[in-house]
Amino acid sequence: MRPRHHPSADILAAYAAGTHDQGFGLVVGAHIEACAECRDRVGAFEATSGAALIDLPRAQLESGALAQTLARLDQSRSEPDAMDARPLLERLPLEAKRWVAPGVWVAAVDTPHASENRVYVLSVGKGGLTARHEHSGAEYCVVLKGAYRDELGVFTAGDFASAESDLNHQPVVQGNEECICLFATEGRLKPQGMIGRVAFALADV
Numbered sequence: 074m075r076p077r078h079h080p081s082a083d084i085l086a087a088y089a090a091g092t093h094d095q096g097f098g099l100v101v102g103a104h105i106e107a108c109a110e111c112r113d114r115v116g117a118f119e120a121t122s123g124a125a126l127i128d129l130p131r132a133q134l135e136s137g138a139l140a141q142t143l144a145r146l147d148q149s150r151s152e153p154d155a156m157d158a159r160p161l162l163e164r165l166p167l168e169a170k171r172w173v174a175p176g177v178w179v180a181a182v183d184t185p186h187a188s189e190n191r192v193y194v195l196s197v198g199k200g201g202l203t204a205r206h207e208h209s210g211a212e213y214c215v216v217l218k219g220a221y222r223d224e225l226g227v228f229t230a231g232d233f234a235s236a237e238s239d240l241n242h243q244p245v246v247q248g249n250e251e252c253i254c255l256f257a258t259e260g261r262l263k264p265q266g267m268i269g270r271v272a273f274a275l276a277d278v
């Protein structure tokens with residue numbers, strides 16, 4: 074099924090330019106793998122920025138700009154491995170699963186990221202819900218398996234969600250299987266209620 078929730082144009086443009094924080098590009102790339110529409114949009118941004126570089130007067134380019142651009146291209150290419158046909162969930166280098174509540178596990182993704190950020194996979198069992206929480210910074214999420222619903226709608230495999238620091242939500246798993254999502258989170262989540270605080274502390278998110 075085609076994804077219904079996509080990254081914003083700003084997020085796709087940043088992906089094309091390779092300017093996301095490490096780990097956040099991985100989440101956008103996971104959506105792009107599943108979404109032909111966004112692949113085309115990223116391709117269009119790449120073509121436009123390439124044309125803009127050609128048009129730019131030489132004097133405006135900082136020294137080292139080409140090397141930086143090439144390094145960014147390498148970085149964005151190295152994120153999802155396009156040659157490996159296995160589902161992304163099987164390709165992600167996951168650290169040990171930590172069970173944080175009945176039917177709920179978290180595993181960090183072994184990928185470079187800023188020390189204050191988190192990149193991880195969360196699995197919540199059928200019918201489960203996460204503790205209501207607020208965000209202290211940006212969060213990108215892509216659904217790898219199953220579905221969840223929150224105040225913003227229903228999200229199924231391939232769908233992308235981004236949250237800003239003012240979002241307060243409580244996702245609930247939909248359907249007959251667990252819901253597994255890949256997250257990149259800036260700063261720490263702020264759970265509400267004691268059970269949420271204990272679970273989030275165990276999960277180290």
Ligand SMILES: [Zn+2]
Nearest residue numbers: 079108110111
């Ligand atoms: Zn898309």
